[in-house]
Amino acid sequence: MQRVGVFVCHCGSNIAATVDVKKVAEMALMEPGVVHAEDYQYMCSEAGQARIQEAIREKQLTGIVVCSCSPRMHETTFRTAAQRAGLNPYMVEIANIREHCSWIHKDMEEATKKAVLLMRAAVAKVNLNTPLRPGESRVTKRALVIGGGIAGIQTALDIADAGYEVDIVEKTPSIGGRMSQLDKTFPTLDCSACILTPKMVEANAHERITIYTYSEVEKVTGFVGDFTVDIRKKARSVDMNKCTGCGVCQEKCPSKKTPSEFNRGLSTRSAIYTPFAQAIPNVPVIDREHCIKFQTGKCGVCAKVCQAGAIDYEQKDEIITQKYGAIVVATGFDMIRLDDYDEYAYSQSKDVVTSLELERIMNAAGPTKGHLERLSDGKAPKEIVFIQCVGSRCADNRGKSYCSKICCMYTAKHAMLIRDKYPDVNVTVFYIDVRTPGKNFDEFYRRAVEEYGVNYIKGQVGKVIPQPDGRLLVQGVDLIDNRQILKEADMVVLAAAIEPDPDVRKIATMLTASIDTNNFLTEAHAKLRPVESPTAGIFLSGVCQGPKDIPETVSQAGAAAVKAIGLLAKDKLLTNPCTAHSDELLCNGCSQCANVCPYGAISYEDRQVNDHGIREVRRIAVVNDALCQGCGACTVTCPSGAMDLQGFSNRQILAEVDALCR
């Protein structure tokens, strides 16, 4: 029989205001095995921990239950405290009477009843706890960064500078990401390429960074410190070692009708292409879907003109398998599709563009060589309307509920740049709110209004109607003047919401990293662990975690790098002792557990067993402790109940349920 101590925390008034903590402690004394119970204002404080340690020593406690906040908050605190008093840390159970009880209830009597039940369940469990000892696992001193945008580049540079090897995997033919598509950046109006290109070059030249472009992560196995990743290096059809990047192949390629991804479909590119001039690596890719040689077998012009003999039509996808200690996700974002926003006539008129398209129009390397012109007829626009929050802060389910965060600032930037370069053009911005928190952000916005005369109207646009003469009739509302506005415009620019790159779901599934309903990766703690995924060894960098601008992305990228470095700097990690084990007398070798194990931790062996006198060779499941993460999928799948999880055994869980139902 255990000697259990129960410690009920007030958490100031967080718990005590809703739960009668004295009553919980009093009731605890009636539970089987409980020999000590007390309540205290802050159990997690030094004094609180000292009380726990004192009780362990004085009452020879063999197990303790702390009724406090979520185990994600202070389980480690209390385990460490117990360990210092000589108790095995796995003899500590937490009854979460804060998040699961006091914070979500108002009625004291009901909340107290529930707190007592939660305490009982924890006591029932701890009565069946056994001391567990963690093992050790090694750390591979290499990091993987998924995504080669500014977030990925910055993280990779920081990790590499600290002395660790880093691989960047980028699915497009070049690193650079969204930032490479931008013209200028707020609030200082630096040229985006001018500040990004040196970083790209630095990453490329770094002796500890390997860049895999046109590549995708295909499979991830293993766990923190010891991931094994398969990277699919898609066939480029160009030998990267031979290509000199002269660009003749692209000039001579007869297939030039493919919409350019880099220019958001506003211009076309050849079938063999580098996405943009500063691309890294400066080695083109053959887009096999649009290549005449691959489609019809006849052509081969690029191979003929290539002096270096770098074209290789036979090249195949290559799988690179590499071990990593840490993985940083930096998969970035894209603009939402505007199919559901036909009221803005995006699909009906070429002169209704998204902000990212405008960015390309304004860029000297863009489809119009940097001239602001209407895409329908090439004429210079005189009247431009910007519409904010297209799909952001959306109450219905057409768009996103969140604020995309960057649109207010880039629209001010666009408006300012247009007014600066083309003072004869009138610029009107329809907005819900203008949000400018950030260093020098509000000053920037005010300059747009006050110095550059941009016309800001608080109100939303209901409709954009293409007119027979090619102009656009904008029907909006001015909420301050409380009047309807009908305005003719030559161009309409939509600040479309941003959303995580759709591939992130696939990657999150492979990494077993959790994502929220908007496909943003969730952080381990919204405030205190913002760059770590709840899955150990997975870190988050950039917009994959939530909307953010470049300065924020770069700071987060650095933070993610520091967390990864902190992990890589360790030689050994303690492994979780809560792993699964199979009972050889119950296991019938059916393989169901191996089928559901996300870590590949289960294998089978033919083993001689002695089942109450019957000796026979049976196919038995064997769990590799180093790989098992204790998720418990096998224990619930096992039809025979042969699989059991240490620290969360079937008996313990049933005892908890029984205690709740008593």
Next chain:
Amino acid sequence: MPECVKTMSQAEREIHLMTAQQQTTQTQVVNRAKELLADGTVARVLGWKAGELPYAPQPAYFEKEEDLEEFVYNGFCGANLSKYMIEASKLDGKTLVCLKPCDTYSFRQLMKEHRVDREKAYIIGVGCKGKLDIEKIKAQGIKGIQSIQGAERTDDADTLTIQTLYGERTCAYADVMLERCHVCKGKEHMIFDELIGESRDTKDRDRFAQVKEIEAMTPGERFAFFQKELSRCIRCNACRNVCPACSCRKCVFDSSQFDSAQKANADPFEEKMFHIIRAFHVAGRCTDCGECSRVCPQGIPLHLFNRKFIKDINEFYGEYQAGADLEPRGPLTSYVFEDVEPGIVAERG
């Protein structure tokens, strides 16, 4: 009963005289089994022999050629012999096992789960034209049954002739088939070494019709329905013992620590727990062989639970038939990106 056996072997002797084309499946299997026993390909034969009643043949092993005289194969051989192969796989030498088309799904499912050894089995896929349900014959008011002719359905004979203490009675074969044969999975054998006899697809009903009816009930009606059905359960464990998916080394219901091991029910819900837990246990692995309902001495339609799961699996994860393939991962043991979100499951009820 010996009299009954004698009648059968007399009939058999007559059939021996017929040409091969006219031979019944039973005779062909016996002849082939004798050859395979004689040349040492197999060490034993797993089939059926006449039981105490003319309509209740039993699964049986035959180790000598002469024993095969007792071998029986007719419309009453509903028993699925796949599960016997779990133990037979541990014996020395190969076992010749007779499997009907629907039995082969169970065998393949057991192969996937490494419970039977394919190398230890010599599978004769026996023809099946629908199996008979004695309860349905009795339900037609036929009592005092002494012998039954026509239990092996042929293309020209579709009628059973039954000698009873009260005289001769007849009934249409299709009217007295097992429920599972009305929702036949098809006449193809999923796995076999050789085929003997012809099969017929006897499906003439919607497999999920009754499940749909139950789904349409209110929770209260549904509870009452199952309360009524399951209250007849005598916990004889026949359904569990016959079920090819129930192959745990030690059943949770045999545990002395489990409340339901007691004969006295702790509460009126207990008998339901047995069947509900069992249905969950075999979900995704149940081939819908229908043995549970066939062997239930109380006539409880146990297959309904399994079919509800199968229907849900089909709807959530796409059409799936356990045992139809050798893909190790079933819909419930594989997680793919396209899987329905738990919320959809919850909403659907």
